[in-house]
Amino acid sequence: MQYDFNSIEKKWQEYWAKNQTFKASNDSEKEKFYVLDMFPYPSGAGLHVGHPLGYIASDIYARYKRHKGFNVLHPMGYDSFGLPAEQYAIQTGQHPADTTRVNIEGGVDKEGKKIEGYRNQLDRMGFSFDWSREVRTSNPDYYKWTQWVFIQLFNSWYNTDTDKAEDISDLISAFEKNGNTDINAVCDEDTPSFSAEDWKAFSEKEKQELLLKYRLTYLAESEVNWCPALGTVLANDEIVNGVSERGGHPVVRKKMTQWSMRITAYAQRLLDGLQKVDWPQPLKDSQTNWIGRSVGASVDFNLKDFENTISVFTTRPDTIFGVSFMTLAPEHDLVVKITTPEQKEAVDAYIEATAKRSERERMADVKTISGVFTGAYAEHPFTKEPIPVWIGDYVLAGYGTGAVMAVPCGDQRDYDFAKHFNIDIPNIFEGVDISEEAFADKENTVIANSDFLNGLPYKEATKKVIAELEKLGQGEGKVNYRLRDAVFSRQRYWGEPFPVYYDADGLPYMIEEEYLPITLPEVDKYLPTETGEPPLGNATEWAWDTVSKKVVANSKIDNETVFALDLNTMPGWAGSSQYFNIYMNVDPKNSQEIFSQDAINYWQDVDLYIGGSEHATGHLLYSRFWQKFMFDKGLVPKDEFAKKLINQGMITGTSAFVYRLPITLGFDKENLDETYNIKNEVLNTQIFVSYTLVSSLVKDADVAADLQTSLEDIFTGKYGKGFANVSLRVDDIQKIHADVSLVNASDELDIEGFKKWRPEFAEAIFVDDTGRLIIGKGNGYIVAREVEKMSKSKYNVVNPDAICEEFGADSLRLYEMFLGPLEQSKPWNTAGITGVHSFLKKLWRLYHGGVDGAFMVNDEEPSKDSWKTLHKTIKKVEEDIENFSFNTSVSTFMIAVNELSSQKCASRQILEPLIILVSPYTPHIAEELWEKLGHTESISEAPFPKFEEKYLVESSKEYPISFNGKMRFKLELPLDMSKEDIESAVLAHEKTQQQLQGRTPKKVIVVPGKIVNIVG
RNA sequence: GCCUUGGUGGCGGAAUUGGUAGACGCGCUGGAUUCAAAAUCCAGUUCUUUCGGGAGUGUGGGUUCGAUUCCCACCCAAGGUACCA
Known part of the structure; x- marks a missing residue:
């Protein structure tokens, strides 16, 4: 009986569906x-x-x-x-x-x-x-x-005392009692402090605005990449060289009011949590880097002539006496305020130029140093010396405070900036040469030229300077995270609508939970509106009636009981x-x-x-x-x-390439048959040369000449005496993708299929490796193969349906696992599937050793070898699955079936456990054989066979005998033989003497049960 | 630059604590079967060789009786990430 995978697989898929075999119970x-x-x-x-x-x-x-x-x-x-x-x-x-x-x-x-x-x-x-x-x-x-979760986030704040999210109503009661002075919460940087009296005196609007500074999801202005031509916001990777990938339109950075998630409140817990999960280290590393915890200090620099201070975060407060300038991000709020009239023009021009550059671009461009002096000066907290304040696009507004205290002697970027603009580079490191580059090593020097920090190493200096800053009230120790709050609004249609409406002041309100879901409205078109609003702006019924608790027509908006709904949707x-x-x-x-x-x-x-x-x-x-x-x-x-x-x-996919050889046909106009449409013929006649012929065509003139002659014969036959000659444009050979489904295991092209694939190839001529034309149904056209990303446009996608059709789902499953380690990337090559497919046929035959391939298992006691095969397979497969090493268990199955086949094993005691071992990989064939073995229940919950060591016990071992670590021959010896006896047995062997060629061994290593190594 | 992963035959890959490098499969070569093909089965297949052997896991060192495995330095490839102050 044949292994009819198509009907077997269909049968069991229907069985599982009908019996709800995999329905989990709670x-x-x-x-x-x-x-x-x-x-x-x-x-x-x-x-x-x-x-x-x-x-x-x-x-x-x-x-x-x-x-x-x-x-x-x-x-x-x-x-x-x-x-x-x-x-x-x-x-x-x-x-x-x-x-x-x-x-x-x-x-x-x-x-x-x-x-x-x-x-x-x-x-x-x-x-x-x-x-x-x-x-x-x-x-x-x-x-x-x-x-619903969004609403819960809106109604929560993060209490840093209890280190968890708590209900916003608790925060409101706290405000009513004591204001916000003794609340430790994660909130916006610009949250003012207020007393209980202040709170009670605030208007409803003021209260709501203050609460937004605490909520875990909140409205805030965030910078986005705005593309005016497309009327939409673009992701970083939708922008190439400062213009949109689609259409090449200009992109500017623009502030927009959007929902943000206060994920930064959880930065430390997200970091700590990584310790307790068993996730791949590279993945944990990238999350750790993304969260980007750094320990340092925040320092406030007072501005000369202004009330304001510039706050910076630095990981090197110990180098504070090396500060010779400060750099603000061009978008920093203070820039407009502090720029002097003389510098205004330059600063404005620089800000405008910066707005055109994407964040990614600014970060990637390390070589170009640019910046402008604002004309303003800050004051050093200790020396009270004036420090020039610059702006530069290497400082990003979104990171830290958007401002840097520049220490050119200790930071290469600051160093380059200072060199470029001729700014002073004071050296504050003992015995370090900074004439060529900055010295960023924290450990190997002590601080100098730094007043009270002189002579101190990094750690002590840091501790001391933070204490001094705290005394002055101009700074404190701080842990900073690179992680930013996550923007949660998208100007798209196909996403979750926000359950949010806005009053006349633009304050957001949540719709009550019992009226969820707020379903997406119908729109005429899915593009942004003409006024640049998101696609939901096209909806005519997109307003919330707080009385009827329904979504109603926009025309009913009165900002009293009917309000406008949010036009954004949530992200993926x-x-x-x-x-x-x-x-x-x-x-x-x-x-x-x-x-x-x-x-x-x-x-x-x-x-x-x-x-x-x-x-x-x-x-x-x-x-x-x-x-x-x-x-x-x-x-x-x-x-x-x-x-x-x-x-x-x-x-990855293994793309196939054919080589097209362009030719020029010469005609003798005098003798030309006018009825022939030469132009079309020439266009339709494409010559494809086999991959291996390409290099010899280029190198060997004889090969090219032979091909030319063959082609001329063809065209002479076709055009008669009007035809003159063919010239091969060997240097213009083009490599083009061929669909991988047209190529067989030996990289041969299915020529007939290829001709049908695209109409322009219908009349193509093919040339084999040896330069001969391939006539009729001939074969022998070899394609070139290359590994690339699997993609439709490269014609290298392989469809699993077609594989299931030809080889069955069990073969596909087994082959995907057989390709290699699960976690590594690997190329797909359909040709290899015949290996696992014939394994399944062998497996099937193992259970069908009867007359004419009838199903046959017996109740005989298995041989010792068969027991051994089974149990070493159980052991290996169990270990492999636990280690997610699925590729090696496929090999193990193949070995087991090969061994059992040659042992002619048909014993139920072996074949029944074997099919359970295989069933997670190839469930259909397993169910079928399980049923034939007489079971009426699905194999899916049959207990996994139990490994027993006793079947693997051996009495002798074929020892590898090596000389200086190289295995030279093998020798079968009893396992219970003593070290001494092994040594003398090996030394007495004639091959040992042959290897030694008369030398006396210096040393003999015997590892019983493993190896013998002779040194000498 | 930094972080991560990887580098073994013609190809995918194996070698789990340092102990026979190349399991298993593809491909290839030869053979059996067949009118023929498919399918199936058998044998061979790292390179090199004067057929005794010799060399060999990205490169160069080191530790060891013994290294694909451990250590040091470097090269290459893929992925991630960044003027993070």
Whole structure:
């Protein structure tokens, strides 16, 4: 009986769906285990073989854990808000909700293109997902809870005394009692202090404005990259060389009022939390760098002739006597105020120039030094000497305080700036030469020329200067974080609307929770409005009626009971910051609470999370922030949502290239047959030369001449006497992508398929390696191959559906794992799949040793060798799965099946446990064989075989005998032989004598059970 | 520049605590079977060689009886990140 994978896989996929085999229960005697994948964005292009890599790995682990007796939760859903659907909507006018649904569920889009749908594609691969818990972030019953969390953030503040988020009402009562003087909270830098009396005297508007300075989500002016031509805000990577990537329009930096998340309140806890999660070190490192904790001091420099002070943060307060100038970011608030009339023109010009440069550009350009003197002077806190205040675009407004105390002798950037503008470079280091470059080493010198700091090393000097600054009231020790509050507004359509309306003063109010969700309004077009408002500005029904508690027409806005709603939507990471908790609900559409407390207390957190490392500082940092906030609110029992995380590597594509040889045809006009349309013929006649022929064509004139002759024969036959000659333009050979599906395992092109692929290739002529023309159905055209990112435009995407069709899902799963270590990136090459596919056929045959391949297992006692094969396989596979080393267990299966086949093993005692071992990797064939073995229940919860050491015990060992560390021959010796006996047995061996060639060994190392090494 | 990961046959990769380098698979070569092909099976396949051997895991050193593995210096590639004061 043949291994008919198509019908087997179909049968079991239907069985699992019908029996809800993988539906997880929230109530079980078993220990829980939660395996999570990063949910996909459902794009119209569908899945390629790179996508399921992580899903296969997590599925193997989930299935393994079921065999190990765990109650496993393994859900899947869709991150279905996002830009591609919106852009598609702009282009085609289709509602993003419609295209998103088709991308998930399959169907035909408006242009008649058939879309398979993510769900169908995923189902074909045999994943053990519990689909009853599916979520889609763009469904109103899901984003209801995204909006709800936003409201909770708005109604919270961060108490640094208790180090957690607390209810805003508690803050208000504190203000009523004592003002804000004894409140330690994370709040805006510019928050004034006030007493209880002040508070009570404030107007409602003033109160709300003050509270915004404390709320965990708040409205603030933030700088954005504004593109006036597109009427939209661009991300850093949508800007290339200062202009928009799309269209090349100018981009300016502009301030906009937007929602921000006070993630900085959690900076230290986000850092500390990394200690307790088992995540890859590089990922932790990048989060650590992103948070960017640095310890130093804040120092206030008084300005001469102004009341204001310039605050700076420095990690080197010990070098304060080396300050010879200060630099402000051009956007710094004080710049306009302090610039002297003489310098105004230069400063204004510089600010304007800076506004045109993106932040990324400013940061990347290290070589150009630019800046302008403001004309103002600050005062050194100790020497009272005047310090010139400059502006420079190497200082960024968003970092620290947007101002730097420049110490050119200790910082290379300050040094370069000072050299460039001829500013004094005082040396404050003992015995250090700074004539060539700054000295940034903290450890190897002591401070000099610094009054009370003279002779002190870095640490003591830092401590002392901070104490002195505190005495003066001009500074204090401070920990600074690079992390900035996260802007949370997007000027887009396809995202979660804010449950927020504004009064006439522009103050925000939250809609009451019971009226959520506030669903996205319909709009005519998905572009920004003509006045530059976000797409929601196109909606005609987008106002909140506080009486009827409904979204009503904009025309009803009276700013008394009906108010304008927020026109922004939330960013992509809003919906993905809690989806893993929502999966815990038995009913993902739970409308009563975000997640049931029973569910969250049962599942607690994710035990294994698999996904790409590109989310290191986005999704994975924001999610940790939301989780900590929800932990503070008592909504979740764990303040880290995922115990262990694995980053799967990227699968790259192996592109195929054909070489097109341009030719020029010469004609003899006199004899030309007028009826022939030569122009078209020439255009349609393309010559493709085999990859290996290219270099010889270029180098060897004879090869080229032979080809020329062959081609001339063809064209003479075609055009008759009107044809004169062919000239080959060997130097103009072009390399073009060919679709990888047209290339076989030996890199041969399917010529007929290639001709049909594109009409212009229909009449093409192909030349093989040896320079011969390939006639008829011939083969032998070899393509060049190169590894590149898998992408549609490179014609190197490999579709998993086609692989499932040809080889089956089990082969695909096994092959994806066999390619190499999960965490590394590796190239895809479909050719190799025959290896794992024939392994599955061998596995099948192992159970079908009967007449004409009939199923046959027996109840005979297995041989010692078969027991050994089984148990070493159990041991290795178990270790491999625990270590996420899936590629090596595939090899182990191959070895086991090869051995058992040659042992002619058909024993139930071996074959039954073997199929359980294989089943997490190739579940369909495993279920089928399990059923044939007589079982009526799914294999999915069959207990994992238990490893027994006794089957591996050996009595002898084939010792490698090495000379000076090099293995030269092997010798079989009993394992219980003593060291001395081994030594004499080896030395007596004739090959030893041959190796030694008469020399006496200096030393003989015997490691019993391992190796013998003879030195000499 | 800094951080991270990696560098092993023609290719993907294996070698889990320092102990037989190249498991397993692809590809390739030869053979069996077949009218032929596919499929299947068998043998070989790091390089080099005077067929005794010799060399060999990015490069150069070191530790060790023994190094792909540990240490030092460097080169290359990929990813991340930045005038973070």
